[in-house]
Amino acid sequence: MATTEVLQHIPGLSELEEQGDLVIVGHTEAYTQDGVFSPDSLIESIKERVEDALRDGYRFLAITGELSWMVDYGDAESLIAEYEWKLNESVFNNYPISALCRYNINRFSDEMIRSIIQLHPIILWKHKIHENPYYIPPPGYKTDSLTKYQVKVCLDNIDRFTDNQSRFEAIFQSKQEEIRQLHEEMTSGIIGAFLKLLETHDPYTKDHCTHVASLAVKMAEKLKLPDEFKTRIYYAALIHDIGKALIPKETLNKPGRLTTAEYEQIKLHPIYGAQALCQVKALEEVAMAVRHHHERFDGKGYPDGLSGTEIPLMARIIALCDTYDAMTNDRPYRKAISHGEAIDEILSQAGDQFDPKLTQTFIALFSNGPAL
Ligand SMILES: [Fe+2]
Numbered sequence: 001m002a003t004t005e006v007l008q009h010i011p012g013l014s015e016l017e018e019q020g021d022l023v024i025v026g027h028t029e030a031y032t033q034d035g036v037f038s039p040d041s042l043i044e045s046i047k048e049r050v051e052d053a054l055r056d057g058y059r060f061l062a063i064t065g066e067l068s069w070m071v072d073y074g075d076a077e078s079l080i081a082e083y084e085w086k087l088n089e090s091v092f093n094n095y096p097i098s099a100l101c102r103y104n105i106n107r108f109s110d111e112m113i114r115s116i117i118q119l120h121p122i123i124l125w126k127h128k129i130h131e132n133p134y135y136i137p138p139p140g141y142k143t144d145s146l147t148k149y150q151v152k153v154c155l156d157n158i159d160r161f162t163d164n165q166s167r168f169e170a171i172f173q174s175k176q177e178e179i180r181q182l183h184e185e186m187t188s189g190i191i192g193a194f195l196k197l198l199e200t201h202d203p204y205t206k207d208h209c210t211h212v213a214s215l216a217v218k219m220a221e222k223l224k225l226p227d228e229f230k231t232r233i234y235y236a237a238l239i240h241d242i243g244k245a246l247i248p249k250e251t252l253n254k255p256g257r258l259t260t261a262e263y264e265q266i267k268l269h270p271i272y273g274a275q276a277l278c279q280v281k282a283l284e285e286v287a288m289a290v291r292h293h294h295e296r297f298d299g300k301g302y303p304d305g306l307s308g309t310e311i312p313l314m315a316r317i318i319a320l321c322d323t324y325d326a327m328t329n330d331r332p333y334r335k336a337i338s339h340g341e342a343i344d345e346i347l348s349q350a351g352d353q354f355d356p357k358l359t360q361t362f363i364a365l366f367s368n369g370p371a372l
C-alpha cells in the first residue's frame, strides 16, 4: 500500500498492483473537499483497503509512504503527527499490519522528527531494530498536553524498563531454582531407589546406612564444609555399600569365618557400587567416595591401595563413620563393642587405617557422649 501516485511510474509496480499485491492510495484521498490534508480521510482509505486485503486472504500487510509533499501547509507538521497516532490507534492496533515510515531529516523540523520518533514504538537505526525508549503512546498527542505527558511517559518508561529488568532477573532466578530443585529431587530419588534395592537384599544395611550418613554429615558440619558437600556426603554415605546388592546374602551374613574367596568377593562391593553410580553424571563424586570407602590411610586398603590424601576426603570421612557404626552394632558374625571400646580402637588406628586429623574431628563429635 502506498500513498503517492509517484509509485505508479516505478517499473514492475503496475504488475504488483494488477495482482492485488500492491495498492496505491492517491493523494486526493488524503484531502478534504476544501483541499486540506485530512488525517481521518487517509486513515479511512487505508482501513478500507486493509479490510479488502484481509477479505482477499492476505494475512500480513505493510504500509509505506512519503508525506513530505505536505509540508508546505502551515499545519502540516501537527497534522502529520495526528495522522501518525491515528494510524497507530486505528490501524496498527487492530489489523495485522506494520509500517515502514521514512522521514527525511533535511526536510522536516527537528521538532517534527522528534514527535514522529516518539510516535513509533520500534525504530530501525543503523540496520538494527530497536525498541524505542522515546516512544510516547498516542493519548499524549490527543490531549494536546504533550510536555506534561512526555514527562509522565518518561517516568513510566523508566519504571517499566526497571521493572522488566528485575522481572526478568526474578524469572531467571526462579527458573534456575526450579531446575536445581528438580535436579536434586531426581538425584535423591535415584539414591532412594538404590538404597531400597540394598535394603531388600540385606535388611541389616538400612539402619547401618542411615547411621553412617548421619555421622558423615555431622563430620562435614564440624569441618565447616559447604552445604553442597554435606548433601553429597549424605548421599554417598547412604549408599556406600550399594555394591553389596551383588554379593550373595549368605556370604554377607555368614556367621563364621569367611573363606579367602568369599572375602575377595566382598572386597568387590566398592567397585560394583561405583560402577553403577558413575552412570549418573551428577553422582560422579559420590561414586568416587563409594569406590574408596575401604581404602586405608597407610595405603593397605582396597580396591586401589590409595594412601593419605590420594583418598577422596569424602571417602576418608565415611571410612571412620562406617567402621564406628559397624563396630558398635551386632552382626551375625560378631557382637557389638561399646562406644568407648570403639573410640579406643579408632584412635589406635589413627594414621594407619584412618586420616589422623579427621580421627581427631571424629572423636570430637562425641565430646558430649555418643552422637547417635
Ligand atoms: Fe563397605
Ligand SMILES: [Fe+2]
Pocket: 208, 240, 241, 322
Ligand atoms: Fe558399611
